[in-house]
Amino acid sequence: xRIGGIETGGTKFICGLADETGNVLxxxxxxxxxPETTLGKVADFFRENPIDAIGIAAFGPVDVHPQSPDYGMIxxxxxxxxxxxxxxxxxxxxxxxxxxxxxxxxxxALAESAAYGTENLAYVTVGTGxxxxxxxxxxxxxxxxxxxxxxxxxxxxxxxxFPGCCPYHADCLEGMxxxxxxxxxxxxxxxxxxxxxxxxxxEADYLGQLAVTLLLTxxxxxxxxxxxxxQNDWLLPMIVEKAETxxxxxxxxxxxxxxxxSKPALGTQSGLQGAFLLGRSLIE
Amino acid sequence: xRIGGIETGGTKFICGLADETGNVLxxxxxxxxxPETTLGKVADFFRENPIDAIGIAAFGPVDVHPQSPDYGMIxxxxxxxxxxxxxxxxxxxxxxxxxxxxxxxxxxALAESAAYGTENLAYVTVGTGxxxxxxxxxxxxxxxxxxxxxxxxxxxxxxxxFPGCCPYHADCLEGMxxxxxxxxxxxxxxxxxxxxxxxxxxEADYLGQLAVTLLLTxxxxxxxxxxxxxQNDWLLPMIVEKAETxxxxxxxxxxxxxxxxSKPALGTQSGLQGAFLLGRSLIE
Numbered sequence: 001x002r003i004g005g006i007e008t009g010g011t012k013f014i015c016g017l018a019d020e021t022g023n024v025l026x027x028x029x030x031x032x033x034x035p036e037t038t039l040g041k042v043a044d045f046f047r048e049n050p051i052d053a054i055g056i057a058a059f060g061p062v063d064v065h066p067q068s069p070d071y072g073m074i075x076x077x078x079x080x081x082x083x084x085x086x087x088x089x090x091x092x093x094x095x096x097x098x099x100x101x102x103x104x105x106x107x108x109a110l111a112e113s114a115a116y117g118t119e120n121l122a123y124v125t126v127g128t129g130x131x132x133x134x135x136x137x138x139x140x141x142x143x144x145x146x147x148x149x150x151x152x153x154x155x156x157x158x159x160x161x162f163p164g165c166c167p168y169h170a171d172c173l174e175g176m177x178x179x180x181x182x183x184x185x186x187x188x189x190x191x192x193x194x195x196x197x198x199x200x201x202x203e204a205d206y207l208g209q210l211a212v213t214l215l216l217t218x219x220x221x222x223x224x225x226x227x228x229x230x231q232n233d234w235l236l237p238m239i240v241e242k243a244e245t246x247x248x249x250x251x252x253x254x255x256x257x258x259x260x261x262s263k264p265a266l267g268t269q270s271g272l273q274g275a276f277l278l279g280r281s282l283i284e
Numbered sequence: 285x286r287i288g289g290i291e292t293g294g295t296k297f298i299c300g301l302a303d304e305t306g307n308v309l310x311x312x313x314x315x316x317x318x319p320e321t322t323l324g325k326v327a328d329f330f331r332e333n334p335i336d337a338i339g340i341a342a343f344g345p346v347d348v349h350p351q352s353p354d355y356g357m358i359x360x361x362x363x364x365x366x367x368x369x370x371x372x373x374x375x376x377x378x379x380x381x382x383x384x385x386x387x388x389x390x391x392x393a394l395a396e397s398a399a400y401g402t403e404n405l406a407y408v409t410v411g412t413g414x415x416x417x418x419x420x421x422x423x424x425x426x427x428x429x430x431x432x433x434x435x436x437x438x439x440x441x442x443x444x445x446f447p448g449c450c451p452y453h454a455d456c457l458e459g460m461x462x463x464x465x466x467x468x469x470x471x472x473x474x475x476x477x478x479x480x481x482x483x484x485x486x487e488a489d490y491l492g493q494l495a496v497t498l499l500l501t502x503x504x505x506x507x508x509x510x511x512x513x514x515q516n517d518w519l520l521p522m523i524v525e526k527a528e529t530x531x532x533x534x535x536x537x538x539x540x541x542x543x544x545x546s547k548p549a550l551g552t553q554s555g556l557q558g559a560f561l562l563g564r565s566l567i568e
Contacts, residue, residue, distance in 0.1 A: 136421070143503025155437055209437060246437070
């Protein structure tokens with residue numbers, strides 16, 4: 001069984017070929033240009049590396065409902081050239097295999113849920129944007145559209161003067177805690193910001209609020225934080241501490257918050273591994 | 285097929301007998317006293333009205349995991365006499381039939397999801413307390429414990445001087461928007477408060493925030509608001525308006541917010557009808 005996986009992103013598409021256990025046999029990175037160019041190169045890769053099915057972990061908003069006539073279509077994204085491109089039908093013009101698509105964060109949640117062995121898990125990524133996917137009672141959450149948790153309202157930290165940078169909500173979670181917000185607040189990217197900068201206190205506060213909302217709303221067994229902003233040693237323990245303070249012992253949790261809030265088991269591979277799982281599900 | 289349903293509450297237990305379509309054949313109300321007295325009367329009712337299975341819609345916190353050794357056990361509730369009472373094992377001493385239990389709000393979500401014909405629905409009740417249950421992709425949400433959405437953080441309305449009344453979080457959603465909060469803020473219960481009182485503006489704002497969080501987190505197709513505080517004509521449309529303002533057209537929803545936020549299709553019967561559905565699932 002040969003499974004194709006694609007993780008689409010604003011700057012690159014990662015394409016891979018795996019066997020049924022997720023062992024990567026081939027992998028390539030294709031820059032995100034216009035849809036015709038990029039999807040042409042994706043098709044070339046899979047013609048050289050034939051596959052039985054493809055899974056796609058796609059940036060959103062995207063139609064994730066298999067019953068919908070627009071299944072696979074990208075919505076109103078700031079990547080304008082990609083608006084209203086249907087990833088599934090475009091790829092199937094050149095690759096006549098079954099394709100299953102979900103959001104990048106849902107795909108990552110699926111892979112992490114398999115890795116951690118739990119059916120209730122949320123996967124949060126904090127990079128240029130801020131998004132989350134979730135698996136609840138073994139099912140990927142779609143609903144009416146798909147979760148857009150980056151835009152929940154949070155309480156501002158009283159010391160934080162930053163007005164927020166979300167064009168829709170100014171100081172929603174993404175507007176205050178994405179990598180873009182961090183750079184706008186401090187003039188530096190997260191990787192250049194020392195551990196004792198106050199910006200990390202605000203960041204942990206806001207991400208702690210997200211973790212608490214996830215615990216109270218989905219009762220997730222695992223809440224995974226990944227993405228560029230989490231690539232240091234100090235932020236995750238700070239999030240745990242903030243979440244504990246905010247919960248104030250209200251929930252009688254069967255395990256400590258520090259075991260619920262976790263790093264990705266699959267490092268930076270969660271999205272691509274999730275794409276393989278989506279593809280594999282089509283030929284099982 | 286004869287199905288028993290029990291909705292447990294802080295002041296009363298509602299017990300009913302229904303056929304397989306949910307037609308209520310008998311119904312009674314038993315005051316909530318000590319567990320021995322109340323559960324004894326419940327058993328008496330079902331001995332007079334024999335049933336093949338029972339569904340329970342229980343106040344929380346309660347263990348809702350069928351695999352757990354404590355399935356059916358009430359947790360740390362302010363109704364002290366009921367702490368650590370296992371509703372399932374206590375009832376089965378006198379009623380040797382299969383019993384399925386979930387939270388009152390999950391049971392109501394189950395019944396409303398059947399009534400509205402959707403697999404993604406949240407049911408919010410605003411009464412003495414404030415709670416919500418949810419069904420996601422056809423599955424009742426349990427997770428690590430069960431949702432406790434009443435305790436999410438909300439943003440205070442700038443005009444609202446009330447400090448909040450949650451013993452754990454002061455001004456969380458329940459602390460600001462439950463019927464108890466409304467009475468503490470105004471000195472009146474919701475039913476005695478005129479439509480032009482500012483308290484309704486705050487109430488709609490906070491419940492609008494919950495609706496937005498549910499849309500962004502669960503992507504619910506229907507969000508049902510029930511409970512005592514909703515027993516008037518003006519609050520629900522105010523919640524819709526606040527939610528629309530807060531979302532600020534970010535989500536490209538396939539239907540207006542006013543069709544997502546809805547009254548219970550089953551009026552005040554959602555919990556008991558959900559209990560019947562839980563019971564019926566055991567003999568299908």
